[in-house]
Amino acid sequence: MTVRVQEAPFDPGAEISAFCSGDPGIGGVSTFIGLVRDMHEGARVDAMTLEHYPGMTERKLEEIEAEARRRWPLDRTLVIHRFGRMLPGEPIVLVAAASAHRGAAIDACTFLIDWLKTSAPFWKHEEGPDGGRWVDARESDEQARRRWL
C-alpha cells in the first residue's frame, strides 16, 4: 500500500516491474497510466501545470486506496501522482492493483482512478497558443465515480 505525491517525473515501467515482483501469490496486476496530451478539446497544449493541496492530497489518496482494499482482496496497491509543470507525453498518474485473481485487480484499478479523478484535490492548468486556461471538471468523471457508489 503506497501513495506518492511528487513533483519529479517517474518511469511507469520501472514502477510496474517493481510492483509485479517479489510476491508469487500475485496472479494479476492491473494498471492505469494517465499522460499529458498535446491536444485538449481541439486546442494545442504546450504544457500543463498541476496545482494541488499539499496534505489533503495525500490524505485523500490514502483514503481512496484504503477503500479499494476494503472492497477487494488486494495484495498490493500503488498510487503515484505528480504535481507541478509537465510536458505532453509525460506521465501524470499511475495507479496499480495486484490480486490473486484478475477480476479484483481490474475492478480495483478502475475504482482507484475513477475515485481519484473526482476526489483528490488537483487542478489542471494548460498552456497553449492562446495562453493559459484552467481545465473544467467533466460530468463524465462524475458519472464514472457514481458507478462505484
Place this chain on the structure above:
Amino acid sequence: MTVRVQEAPFDPGAEISAFCSGDPGIGGVSTFIGLVRDMHEGARVDAMTLEHYPGMTERKLEEIEAEARRRWPLDRTLVIHRFGRMLPGEPIVLVAAASAHRGAAIDACTFLIDWLKTSAPFWKHEEGPDGGRWVDARESDEQARRRWL
C-alpha cells in the same frame, strides 16, 4: 497494433514504458499483467507449462486485437503471451490499450484479457508436490467473456 507469442521471458515494465512513449496524443494507458502463482486451488505450484497451438494462437490474438480496435478508438494495443515452462512470479501475459481517454483504454484492456482467456488456444499444465495436472477452464472466465457479447 502488436501481437507477440513467445517462449522467452519479457519485462512488463520495459514493454509498458515503450508502449506509453512517443505519441503525445495518448491520454490513458490501461494494462493487465498475468503472472504464474505459487498456489492454485489450495495446492502448491512449482512450475507451469503453457502449451499452445502455433499459428492459431497468433491468428486468434490478432482477431481479438482487431475486435478491440473496432469497438473503441485506440491509439495502440499490445498483446504479449508466453508459452513453454515458467516459474511462479514470472509474467505470462501482458495486454495494453492506449487511447485519448481513459474509458476506452480501460474497457478495451479488460475486453482483451477477458476475450483472450476464452478464445486463445493455450492450455496450462501445473507441476506441484503431487505431480502434474492440467488446469480446468473456469466458468467465471466464460461469464467474463459474455459481458462483452
Place this chain on the structure above:
Amino acid sequence: MKIRYFAWLRQRTGCSQEEVDPPPDVTTVAALMEWVGRRHPRFAEACAAKGVVRCAINQEYVERDATVAASDEVAFFPPVTGG
C-alpha cells in the same frame, strides 16, 4: 482562522492563503463565503455560480451548512481535475 484558495479561485482572491478573524456570527461555511465575498468581490462572483466553489475544513470536504471555528483551516477551490 486560516483560509486557503486554490486554482482560479486563488487568482480571484489574489492570495493563496490568509489569516482572517471573521465576526462571531460567521459560524457556517455559507456565512463564511458571504463574508469572504465582501473582502474579495471576484470571489463573490464565483460563489454566485452554482456548484463551482467547493469547500474543505481541515482537509475534509464539507457542504455549505458545515460549522466553521476559529482554529480551522478552511479551503475554497473549484471542482477537482486531477488524474
Place this chain on the structure above:
Amino acid sequence: MKIRYFAWLRQRTGCSQEEVDPPPDVTTVAALMEWVGRRHPRFAEACAAKGVVRCAINQEYVERDATVAASDEVAFFPPVTGG
C-alpha cells in the same frame, strides 16, 4: 487429413498429430470424432463427457456439424486456459 491433438487429449491419443485417411462417409466433425474414437479408445472416453472436446478446422473454432474435407487441418483440444 491432418489431425492435431493438444493438452490432455494429446496424452490420451499418445500423439500430437497424425495424417489419417478416414472413409468417405466421414464428412462432419461428429463423424470424425467417432472414427477417431475407434482408433484411440481413450479419445472416445473424453468425447463421451459433454463439452470437454473442442474442435478447430484450419485454425477456426467449429461445432460438431461442421464439414471436414481431406485437405483440412483438424484439431481437437480441451477448453482453453491461457492468460
